[in-house]
Amino acid sequence: MQYVIIGSSAAGINAIEAIRTKDKTSKIIIISDEKNPLYSRCLISYLLAGTIDGKKIWYKPDSFFKDNKVEALLGIKAEKINIKKKEIAIGNKEKIKFDKLLIATGASPKLEDIPGIDKKGVFPLRTIEHTTEIQSMLDKVKSVAVLGGGLIGLRAAYALKNRGKNVSVFVKSGSILSQIIDKDAAGIMQKRIEERGIKIFTGVAAKEITGAKSVDGVALDNGSKHDCELVIIGKGVSPNVEIAKDAGIKTSWGILANERLRTGVEDIFTAGDVSETNDIALEESSINAIWPAACEQGRIAGLNMTGENETYEGSLAMNSIEFFGLPVISVGITKPKSDRYKEIVKKDAGKNIYKKIVLKDGIIVGVIFVNSIENIGIIGTLIKNKADVTSIKDIMLEDYFDYGKIAPLIKKSKRGFKEPEFKETIMTL
Amino acid sequence: MKKIYCNIKKCLGCGSCEIACAIEHSKSRELNKSIAESPLPVKRRKAEFVEESVSISTGCHHCENAACVTACMSGAMYKDKKTALTQHDKDRCVGCWMCIMTCPFGAVTRLREEKIVLKCDLCPDRDKPACVEACQTKSLFLGTLKEFTKICST
Numbered sequence: 267m268q269y270v271i272i273g274s275s276a277a278g279i280n281a282i283e284a285i286r287t288k289d290k291t292s293k294i295i296i297i298s299d300e301k302n303p304l305y306s307r308c309l310i311s312y313l314l315a316g317t318i319d320g321k322k323i324w325y326k327p328d329s330f331f332k333d334n335k336v337e338a339l340l341g342i343k344a345e346k347i348n349i350k351k352k353e354i355a356i357g358n359k360e361k362i363k364f365d366k367l368l369i370a371t372g373a374s375p376k377l378e379d380i381p382g383i384d385k386k387g388v389f390p391l392r393t394i395e396h397t398t399e400i401q402s403m404l405d406k407v408k409s410v411a412v413l414g415g416g417l418i419g420l421r422a423a424y425a426l427k428n429r430g431k432n433v434s435v436f437v438k439s440g441s442i443l444s445q446i447i448d449k450d451a452a453g454i455m456q457k458r459i460e461e462r463g464i465k466i467f468t469g470v471a472a473k474e475i476t477g478a479k480s481v482d483g484v485a486l487d488n489g490s491k492h493d494c495e496l497v498i499i500g501k502g503v504s505p506n507v508e509i510a511k512d513a514g515i516k517t518s519w520g521i522l523a524n525e526r527l528r529t530g531v532e533d534i535f536t537a538g539d540v541s542e543t544n545d546i547a548l549e550e551s552s553i554n555a556i557w558p559a560a561c562e563q564g565r566i567a568g569l570n571m572t573g574e575n576e577t578y579e580g581s582l583a584m585n586s587i588e589f590f591g592l593p594v595i596s597v598g599i600t601k602p603k604s605d606r607y608k609e610i611v612k613k614d615a616g617k618n619i620y621k622k623i624v625l626k627d628g629i630i631v632g633v634i635f636v637n638s639i640e641n642i643g644i645i646g647t648l649i650k651n652k653a654d655v656t657s658i659k660d661i662m663l664e665d666y667f668d669y670g671k672i673a674p675l676i677k678k679s680k681r682g683f684k685e686p687e688f689k690e691t692i693m694t695l
Numbered sequence: 696m697k698k699i700y701c702n703i704k705k706c707l708g709c710g711s712c713e714i715a716c717a718i719e720h721s722k723s724r725e726l727n728k729s730i731a732e733s734p735l736p737v738k739r740r741k742a743e744f745v746e747e748s749v750s751i752s753t754g755c756h757h758c759e760n761a762a763c764v765t766a767c768m769s770g771a772m773y774k775d776k777k778t779a780l781t782q783h784d785k786d787r788c789v790g791c792w793m794c795i796m797t798c799p800f801g802a803v804t805r806l807r808e809e810k811i812v813l814k815c816d817l818c819p820d821r822d823k824p825a826c827v828e829a830c831q832t833k834s835l836f837l838g839t840l841k842e843f844t845k846i847c848s849t
């Protein structure tokens with residue numbers, strides 16, 4: 267048996283660990299075009315901000331590949347997959363055979379098609395290398411323009427503010443974090459971010475990045491110009507599907523995965539930001555390009571590559587963000603688009619608290635908690651298990667809401683809460 | 696794997712487990728001294744009201760497929776390879792709250808200022824965790840799920 271994995275981030279690393287729980291001896295080869303892939307991608311903005319030291323960025327120790335008996339081909343790109351011959355062509359024209367393959371190629375930042383994007387001083391924020399490059403030019407930077415008000419754009423803005431720069435964020439849509447939270451929650455977050463000196467301009471987009479070789483500003487679609495020496499592009503990501511698509515593996519937005527996380531081709535699996543799976547709340551095929559989903563998919567794909575028969579229940583959108591001491595967490599559908607959904611809301615403006623639960627037919631499909639984030643995991647569990655919450659509807663947003671209050675639902679539930687950890691409740695209540 | 700279980704039928708919600716937990720995780724490990732400590736010791740176990748005359752004492756369940764470990768972006772939350780317990784290394788914690796986002800039991804405590812979390816460590820310095828020892832109704836139990844199931848049915 268020879269396992270091959272393309273991509274060595276969250277999904278690839280968790281797949282290795284899962285394979286090794288079942289198969290201690292077969293050969294595992296991992297191909298990664300990043301030279302030092304064992305870092306946590308989520309933490310590169312923390313590194314840029316200087317809020318963590320260089321050690322905390324490492325998700326796994328240096329010895330990880332050796333400890334798990336993995337042959338790591340680092341700094342090497344997988345060029346082509348031949349599904350008939352079951353082999354992969356890599357950078358130096360060598361061929362690698364596989365019995366089981368995992369495609370965990372992740373996602374890449376969307377780079378906008380605006381003039382000037384290739385100038386010196388324009389960066390996305392996706393890899394540790396981007397962080398190093400941005401850091402190396404910071405001495406010469408006074409002002410930064412961040413294009414995009416999503417999670418990564420704002421994390422970059424926060425990081426650079428922390429480094430003493432003048433930071434302006436340009437957000438095309440009407441509010442920040444619009445993929446993740448609703449307008450009310452965004453309003454609270456925006457106020458805090460602005461109070462701490464980051465400028466946010468909504469409803470404005472960059473038309474052109476100006477400068478000779480290096481950036482000297484951005485021209486905006488409202489006719490004004492903004493001077494800066496650094497531009498960060500935070501326009502979301504798109505899945506790295508090309509290698510799969512070229513090989514004839516079925517793709518849509520991402521690589522289509524079944525509930526075993528297998529692709530349309532026998533013996534080829536997929537996990538992480540590149541794979542499209544069932545979204546539990548939406549009940550349709552989607553990509554949730556988030557760390558927890560990549561790790562879990564990596565684990566399950568890894569197990570199934572060894573011949574196990576693990577089912578992937580699907581992913582849920584979820585994000586946890588904090589700016590200047592103000593945290594927000596959201597799970598599932600937070601901005602329902604039809605009146606089939608009901609919302610329960612609780613606000614305490616003085617304390618910056620905002621809590622919202624989105625319901626559909628008595629089942630929670632989404633939640634946002636701002637500032638008071640405790641116990642949100644319990645709500646997430648109710649979403650995952652599709653529990654009917656009619657009986658606890660009125661107390662779910664109260665401060666005293668906790669696990670005890672859902673214990674009766676768990677006992678009554680027929681379809682969910684299958685994990686052994688719930689047995690204690692089911693057995694003794 | 697040995698961990699703490701609560702027999703809801705026996706639990707009175709008295710809170711002895713909470714106090715014992717906080718004291719065990721204080722500097723002085725004595726009630727009268729620990730209440731004067733700064734920062735105040737933090738409990739990792741909660742006695743929770745379920746419904747009329749029903750309570751549960753709950754904390755980290757050291758889940759088999761722990762959602763907090765999967766979600767942890769820094770590697771601070773991890774599975775001990777030998778004991779299969781869910782452990783937390785506070786030196787690696789960055790305070791991203793991914794564990795709070797995913798814990799089904801609300802068993803992870805956030806320390807806002809320090810930007811780290813705390814949870815049950817099963818009292819590494821003791822044979823029996825402090826909460827189990829302090830439980831006056833013997834609803835808290837240290838053992839395997841099999842042992843707990845057996846004891847509940849007798």
Ligand SMILES: Cc1cc2nc3c(=O)[nH]c(=O)nc-3n(C[C@H](O)[C@H](O)[C@H](O)COP(=O)(O)OP(=O)(O)OC[C@H]3O[C@@H](n4cnc5c(N)ncnc54)[C@H](O)[C@@H]3O)c2cc1C
Nearest residue numbers: 273275276277299307308344371372373538539555556557
């Ligand atoms: C700044 C930042 C902050 C984030 N914060 C959060 C957060 O707070 N919470 C959250 O849930 N998620 C967050 N994310 C998203 C999270 O990092 C991703 O969901 C996760 O990294 C996905 O893991 P993956 O293994 O699927 O893919 P990736 O991490 O994208 O890794 C894929 C790897 O495969 C390599 N590769 C691709 N093609 C090839 C090829 N042909 N040959 C060889 N190698 C190849 C890539 O170079 C890369 O190393 C953040 C991301 C960024 C950039």
